[in-house]
Amino acid sequence: MIKVFDFKCTNGHVFEEFVDGTVTTTRCGCGANATKIASATQHILEGHSGDFPGRHMKWVKEHEAAGQKGRESQQR
Secondary structure, three states: OEEEEEEEEOOOOEEEEEEEOOOOEEEOOOOOEEEEEOOOOOOOOOOOOOOOHHHHHHHHHHHHHHHHHHHHHHHO
16 A cells, blocks of 8 residues: 655655655665655643643643633632
C-alpha cells in the first residue's frame, strides 16, 4: 500500500514521499541517500475522562469558569 512517509537525507534535508510501506530508503532531491524517519503526529489529549490528570484539571477549570460565566449572565 502506498502511503506518505518522512525521510531525512545524509545532508540533513527532511522531505515527504509517497512510497510502499516496506521502503526504508530513497534518494533525496540533492542526490544523497535518505532513510525513513518517525513522523510527528497531531493529537490532543482529551480531558473529560480523567485518563490524563494534567489535561483533566485544565478541563475542569475551563468548565467551572464557563459555568460561572453562565450563572453571572443569568443573574443580570
